[in-house]
Amino acid sequence: MTVKQLLVAVIVTLVLPMLPQELYAWCPTVAGWLIRLAARLVPAPHRARYAQEWLAQLDAWEGRNLAALLYALSILFQSPRMRLALRGSVLAPPQRRRIRVNPRVAYRLGVVLAALTAGSLTAWLSLEVGGPVLTGLVDHSTQGAAALCAGVACFYASRRVPFVGRVLTRALRLGWRLLGAAAVSSGLATLLGAYHDRVPLRETPLPLVDAWSLAAIPLLVTGMLAFPIAVGQPAARIRTLLDALIIAASLLAVSWVTSISPLLDPINQLGAAPAPRAQQAVELARPIFDILVATVALSLLARTRGRNPAPMTMLCLALLALAVASSGYVHLEATDRYGTYNLIDVGRVVGWLLILVAALRPIAAHAEQREQREQRQSLARVTLPYALLALAILTMITVRLATDQLNRFLLLDSIVLAALVIARQLVTLMENQQLNRRLERMVDGLSEREAQLERALQREQQAAERLRLRIRELEGRMEPGRSFKGLERSPPESP
Amino acid sequence: MTTKLRITLQVQAVLKVLLDEPFGEHYGLEVAREAGLLSGSVYPILARLEQADWVSSEWEDIDPVAEGRRPRRYYRLTGEGIKGARAALTDTLQRISPRWNQAKPSPGGSGA
Numbered sequence: 001m002t003v004k005q006l007l008v009a010v011i012v013t014l015v016l017p018m019l020p021q022e023l024y025a026w027c028p029t030v031a032g033w034l035i036r037l038a039a040r041l042v043p044a045p046h047r048a049r050y051a052q053e054w055l056a057q058l059d060a061w062e063g064r065n066l067a068a069l070l071y072a073l074s075i076l077f078q079s080p081r082m083r084l085a086l087r088g089s090v091l092a093p094p095q096r097r098r099i100r101v102n103p104r105v106a107y108r109l110g111v112v113l114a115a116l117t118a119g120s121l122t123a124w125l126s127l128e129v130g131g132p133v134l135t136g137l138v139d140h141s142t143q144g145a146a147a148l149c150a151g152v153a154c155f156y157a158s159r160r161v162p163f164v165g166r167v168l169t170r171a172l173r174l175g176w177r178l179l180g181a182a183a184v185s186s187g188l189a190t191l192l193g194a195y196h197d198r199v200p201l202r203e204t205p206l207p208l209v210d211a212w213s214l215a216a217i218p219l220l221v222t223g224m225l226a227f228p229i230a231v232g233q234p235a236a237r238i239r240t241l242l243d244a245l246i247i248a249a250s251l252l253a254v255s256w257v258t259s260i261s262p263l264l265d266p267i268n269q270l271g272a273a274p275a276p277r278a279q280q281a282v283e284l285a286r287p288i289f290d291i292l293v294a295t296v297a298l299s300l301l302a303r304t305r306g307r308n309p310a311p312m313t314m315l316c317l318a319l320l321a322l323a324v325a326s327s328g329y330v331h332l333e334a335t336d337r338y339g340t341y342n343l344i345d346v347g348r349v350v351g352w353l354l355i356l357v358a359a360l361r362p363i364a365a366h367a368e369q370r371e372q373r374e375q376r377q378s379l380a381r382v383t384l385p386y387a388l389l390a391l392a393i394l395t396m397i398t399v400r401l402a403t404d405q406l407n408r409f410l411l412l413d414s415i416v417l418a419a420l421v422i423a424r425q426l427v428t429l430m431e432n433q434q435l436n437r438r439l440e441r442m443v444d445g446l447s448e449r450e451a452q453l454e455r456a457l458q459r460e461q462q463a464a465e466r467l468r469l470r471i472r473e474l475e476g477r478m479e480p481g482r483s484f485k486g487l488e489r490s491p492p493e494s495p
Numbered sequence: 496m497t498t499k500l501r502i503t504l505q506v507q508a509v510l511k512v513l514l515d516e517p518f519g520e521h522y523g524l525e526v527a528r529e530a531g532l533l534s535g536s537v538y539p540i541l542a543r544l545e546q547a548d549w550v551s552s553e554w555e556d557i558d559p560v561a562e563g564r565r566p567r568r569y570y571r572l573t574g575e576g577i578k579g580a581r582a583a584l585t586d587t588l589q590r591i592s593p594r595w596n597q598a599k600p601s602p603g604g605s606g607a
Contacts, residue, residue: 049568050538052566052568053523053538053567053568054523054538055565056564056565056567056568057522057523057524057534057567059564059565060524071524071534071535073535074533074534074535074536075535075538076535077535078535078536078538078539079535081536082538082542084539085539085542085543085546086542166556167558168558168559168560228560
């Protein structure tokens, strides 16, 4: 058998039988494309509205893929009439003279510029071009500029949120605005800090600048939580809360070892003048806030699935990058290994640039709830809290092996973690039991229905049998030449 | 501002559906089904009716996540639309009726 024959055989036996099913499954997607194409054919001011309106009607064809495709084709064929009907429409909003930016072009440009910026900064910091002073200045300026650009992009994103229902649209706008405020606040604080490093200012003490920078964190966290996420059953909500607490406790263990403990360690402060209380508080607040940011990011990452009106995965990764970079900075600063700049700062730039790119991402003019429902949560996301738990346990074991003792705080944290894991398992057990009970009830109902049907079938069969016997009996009685009237007069047989 | 509207048969079908429930809200696909039109052909008509101020439309206020579907655009007749639609349909009926009357066999006619 030649390769060609083998290929034909594979196509005939494997591909061809699957083809109709595949084509059928692709119908809704193709229908979506056709509707977007049809929307592009109507006058520009009406495009977004009709795209949303027609796509919303696609939901009515759920499960009827071919009908959805026919509907989309019908819309596409009528789009020239639609264009004529809407030409010179009084409904068109007044055209304002403004610079129109193609969202796709802006997004691609944003991605390329972000990658170039991150790469260039990494190279600059690694090679220390122009000496440490200039490198430090470039590092801090890039951080500030990246945050400010991200802020502007977030405010831009809040303006172009499509209408996806009043509640959802408001939530999306609020989320972007809060993220924008956080980015602008952090950017200004970073630039002021960089300026402060060059020109010491008496009026703005450094802790105040740090505190300003920290003020961005609550805005960042609130912004992320403002984005709409799917709300589950009460048990699922408790499970999500427990997962978040497991993540937080695990991160606390890691942060305690890497950042908080070195800050509190008196050996590190030996020989140095005691820092003012405000500065101490700000220094301690930073790793704690980082835990908060990372917990929110990881919890949302574990919950996010499918397409979302907001690019949650990208935003969560951005928050993680910011938290890791910030904690890394605290660790290096506490162990006196951070000079005027460090390669860890690239993490912060990457975090802000990811937010910028997420804000520039072209928004689908609809929320794909159906796709969201259909897509199942990936195993990696479900096991995310346990991965962090494993990291925390590994950290504790390392500490135990290195110092031959376990810190009281870590011991307490491990007890809390154990309690949370037990509670999580109990909730899962309860959920499973509920599910089992529901399934049992369904099976019982189905069994009962099956028994009823069987009884009905038996009755029908008995009746049919009796009828058959009666017919045979009547046929036996029927003699040639005898009229049917005689039969009618004969007494009826008992069944 | 209103524009002159050409009352075709399809427009009449759409107006009839809207007029059956003059204060009700209808979405495009529903109107198409009830009017017996192709789903695509109803939107240009609704757009023309909206331009003529006979119909107003607004987005459905729902939570898409809770409802499991995207919000629809609902259309309803305006006051002017109700009057105009009634007048247009009555006018059409009056124009059709004489022919129907002619076509009907008279009770005392020769064919009896």
